[in-house]
Amino acid sequence: VASANSDIPKPNIDIRSMIWSGKNLAETFTASATYRNHVLRFDHLRMNIMGGAGEGSVVIDHRRDDWRMAAMIRFNDAELNRLHELLTGLPVIARITRGRLKGNVSLVFEAPDAILLSGQFQSIDTGVIKLSPRLYESVREHIKDPLLPYEKLTMNISRNKEGVIEGVINLYPSNAGNIWDLARGKSVVPGVVTVKFPLLPFVSELAVP
Numbered sequence: 001v002a003s004a005n006s007d008i009p010k011p012n013i014d015i016r017s018m019i020w021s022g023k024n025l026a027e028t029f030t031a032s033a034t035y036r037n038h039v040l041r042f043d044h045l046r047m048n049i050m051g052g053a054g055e056g057s058v059v060i061d062h063r064r065d066d067w068r069m070a071a072m073i074r075f076n077d078a079e080l081n082r083l084h085e086l087l088t089g090l091p092v093i094a095r096i097t098r099g100r101l102k103g104n105v106s107l108v109f110e111a112p113d114a115i116l117l118s119g120q121f122q123s124i125d126t127g128v129i130k131l132s133p134r135l136y137e138s139v140r141e142h143i144k145d146p147l148l149p150y151e152k153l154t155m156n157i158s159r160n161k162e163g164v165i166e167g168v169i170n171l172y173p174s175n176a177g178n179i180w181d182l183a184r185g186k187s188v189v190p191g192v193v194t195v196k197f198p199l200l201p202f203v204s205e206l207a208v209p
Helices: 001-004 080-086 133-139 179-183 202-206
Strands: 012-022 022-037 039-050 051-061 068-079 093-096 100-110 114-123 125-132 147-158 165-173 192-196
Touching: 039 068, 051 100, 068 080, 080 093, 100 147, 114 165, 125 133
Parallel strands: none
Antiparallel strands: 012 022, 022 039, 039 051, 051 068, 068 100, 093 125, 100 114, 114 147, 125 147, 147 165, 165 192
């Protein structure tokens, strides 16, 4: 283990705070950066983001006019209730009031506007999500309360059949496990609640400096 760790280059970039479009994107950002043959790499990237930890790598290739970028980031113990700080338009759909998650996201961008985004996330504890008035109005026949406690939350990012980059959130509601839960007023909610939304508008938020 000591030999493997000694092969990792020391970080040559150390940024205390990263601000993007007036938003606090990350803190204590460190990475080992190299630049060769018009390719800029950030390896062994580490940062504190959304109250949790992130690590990964970024490669920016501008050997051609249509430059390309690829990034892979892994998250752990991130605070879901801070997601709207990064994507200010998210409350139009929902606001997660409590919960933490882990997962990974990959982004490939080719100038001027080709974007491929994918990722998988899952909660690491129970939480609560609040549907926006607009979204709740469309599903109120099936859901009696916009506040949805959940035992588990998963989120997948991928292209749908129409080629649109889409986020799909699956909420596994808190179910009454026994008669004592029922006596305390905990309701039994069968099935899984699924929320789908296009992600391109939120990616555009991050793209505006």
